[in-house]
Amino acid sequence: MLLAQISDLHIKPPGRLAYGKVDTAALLRAAVASLTRLSPRPDVVLATGDLVDGGHAEEYALLQEILTPLAVPCFVVAGNHDERHPLREVFQGPGFGYLDQAGEFLQYAVDLGGLRLLVLDTVVPGEGRGQLCRERLRWLDERLAEDRRPTLVAMHHPPFATGIEHMDDMGLEGAEAFESIVAPYAHLERILCGHLHRSIQCRVGGTIASVCPSTAHQVALDLRPGASGAFIMEPPGYQLHLWQGGRLISHTCPVGDFSGPFPFG
Numbered sequence: 001m002l003l004a005q006i007s008d009l010h011i012k013p014p015g016r017l018a019y020g021k022v023d024t025a026a027l028l029r030a031a032v033a034s035l036t037r038l039s040p041r042p043d044v045v046l047a048t049g050d051l052v053d054g055g056h057a058e059e060y061a062l063l064q065e066i067l068t069p070l071a072v073p074c075f076v077v078a079g080n081h082d083e084r085h086p087l088r089e090v091f092q093g094p095g096f097g098y099l100d101q102a103g104e105f106l107q108y109a110v111d112l113g114g115l116r117l118l119v120l121d122t123v124v125p126g127e128g129r130g131q132l133c134r135e136r137l138r139w140l141d142e143r144l145a146e147d148r149r150p151t152l153v154a155m156h157h158p159p160f161a162t163g164i165e166h167m168d169d170m171g172l173e174g175a176e177a178f179e180s181i182v183a184p185y186a187h188l189e190r191i192l193c194g195h196l197h198r199s200i201q202c203r204v205g206g207t208i209a210s211v212c213p214s215t216a217h218q219v220a221l222d223l224r225p226g227a228s229g230a231f232i233m234e235p236p237g238y239q240l241h242l243w244q245g246g247r248l249i250s251h252t253c254p255v256g257d258f259s260g261p262f263p264f265g
């Protein structure tokens with residue numbers, strides 16, 4: 001089973017650039033083209049939030065159009081730039097039935113065969129920070145307790161501080177409670193996140209939490225206390241998570257025009 005993770009797509013209304021500079025739609029089209037050229041092709045795609053930039057229905061409609069060539073099940077996670085209502089209005093019908101099981105929060109469980117996927121909603125409407133309240137955490141605890149198959153948890157805000165201060169300032173409230181809930185569950189294979197627009201890994205509650213790069217702009221790496229936030233056009237990318245032999249093997253794949261591949265011999 002091959003799961004492709006894309007994150008922080010930040011799709012704008014047609015013809016608009018993010019921050020006046022970034023053509024997020026063109027960059028996502030390039031990522032989708034790269035994914036459709038893969039052999040083997042991913043079995044499923046997981047999009048870990050900030051799907052669009054302003055939470056508008058026209059942005060979700062454009063996003064859906066850009067994702068169509070993937071032609072595999074696509075599981076969406078809400079991020080701080082998303083709006084639950086227009087997201088659900090656009091992403092419905094065949095292929096998105098999993099959203100029907102979500103209540104107020106966009107949380108749902110998916111059977112991926114040998115693997116189980118639990119999607120969490122960390123959104124605080126109108127704010128950049130994330131939150132896991134008691135209700136959302138109880139749902140997670142119940143889902144983890146009811147099924148001992150290897151499980152992936154997907155959420156937009158990572159449950160750890162990264163050292164990039166301006167991003168940590170809009171981090172995840174409830175991260176400590178989250179960690180104490182997941183720690184006893186040895187079948188939790190990985191925590192897949194977005195929000196940071198970089199590839200980052202950290203141990204959380206005995207498993208690995210990881211952040212996927214953005215398909216568009218990246219957050220500039222600046223570990224100085226007090227450093228102001230900035231983005232940088234480092235290579236965009238996605239991650240491929242291969243479930244093989246009872247392990248999840250994660251590859252980070254930049255998207256761009258690179259020379260090669262060349263044979264070693």
Ligand SMILES: [Fe+2]
Nearest residue numbers: 008050195197
């Ligand atoms: Fe983002």
Ligand SMILES: [Fe+2]
Nearest residue numbers: 050079080195
């Ligand atoms: Fe975000």
